[in-house]
Amino acid sequence: MNVPDDLKYAESHEWIRIENGIGTVGITDHAQAELTDIVFVEPPKVGAVFAAKSAAAVVESVKAASDIYTPVSGEVVETNPALESNPALLNTDPFVEGWIFKIKLSDPGELDTLKTPEAYRAQISE
Numbered sequence: 001m002n003v004p005d006d007l008k009y010a011e012s013h014e015w016i017r018i019e020n021g022i023g024t025v026g027i028t029d030h031a032q033a034e035l036t037d038i039v040f041v042e043p044p045k046v047g048a049v050f051a052a053k054s055a056a057a058v059v060e061s062v063k064a065a066s067d068i069y070t071p072v073s074g075e076v077v078e079t080n081p082a083l084e085s086n087p088a089l090l091n092t093d094p095f096v097e098g099w100i101f102k103i104k105l106s107d108p109g110e111l112d113t114l115k116t117p118e119a120y121r122a123q124i125s126e
Helices: 029-035 108-113 117-124
Strands: 014-019 022-027 038-042 055-061 065-069 074-079 101-105
Touching (some): 101 108
Antiparallel strands (some): 055 065, 074 101
16 A cells, blocks of 8 residues: 655545645555545535534445545645546545645544555554
8 A cells, every 4th residue: 555655644544734834634555445446525614613523524435435534624625626527636646636625624633643655654554
């Protein structure tokens, strides 16, 4: 499983990449492999405000619908328009083209509660 070293990870299998106080959020390679073929993504609404670990989006695969949780608190500032026509980007490119939403962090200290790549690798290898 691919676990990029430049990201932080939630126990619930989301990743976050921080740039200038904005976090880009998606699901991990492990999560997309568990879900199998993703057929629909319902992103959060731009302007929506979430607390950390809140359900923010829904991903539907041929197997099931799954909530996607935001790793941090903040306001959604952008969603990925490409997922509307091509939800399979979450399967084919979960860390680059398959991001789900961007969130403006309200408490950057929450990043310290997330897993390092090493800790996440240990979690998924259990």
